[in-house]
Amino acid sequence: MNDNFYQAFAKLLADTYTLYLKTQNYHWHVRGPYFKTLHLMFEEQYTQLAMGVDTLAERIITLGHTAPASFSEFSALRSIKEGDPKKTAEQMLAELCDDHELILKDLYKVLKIAQEHSDEGSIALLGERIAEHEKTHWMLRASKAY
Numbered sequence: 001m002n003d004n005f006y007q008a009f010a011k012l013l014a015d016t017y018t019l020y021l022k023t024q025n026y027h028w029h030v031r032g033p034y035f036k037t038l039h040l041m042f043e044e045q046y047t048q049l050a051m052g053v054d055t056l057a058e059r060i061i062t063l064g065h066t067a068p069a070s071f072s073e074f075s076a077l078r079s080i081k082e083g084d085p086k087k088t089a090e091q092m093l094a095e096l097c098d099d100h101e102l103i104l105k106d107l108y109k110v111l112k113i114a115q116e117h118s119d120e121g122s123i124a125l126l127g128e129r130i131a132e133h134e135k136t137h138w139m140l141r142a143s144k145a146y
């Protein structure tokens, strides 16, 4: 795993962790007439993101590196912004949609490097992550009122 690959993979992990935390933040703080539905949907999503975090970190370690695993490392690497519990439900949905799009960009960047190295193990894992984020993006998009 060269440095480029490691940096891209580590950023993907940091963004995924940040989105996991943000989705849990919104599970706790979402308000409004659709509280119950969104509360439960966000729980399902942060649970999946937690599993994604684990899969990505363990792949980095499998490839012989140390995975970033602290808040200071994550905040230095991430580009996803932390959640704001004062946002409305609609703002939360819109923001989470944008964040999943950002992670899909991260994923395609890592996938491209994995393909250049014929790293089939990473390619398979990244493909699964892409499909999951696309599905979550659809569900968030479909939940917006506009």
Ligand SMILES: [Fe+2]
Binding pocket: 027, 043
């Ligand atoms: Fe809960």
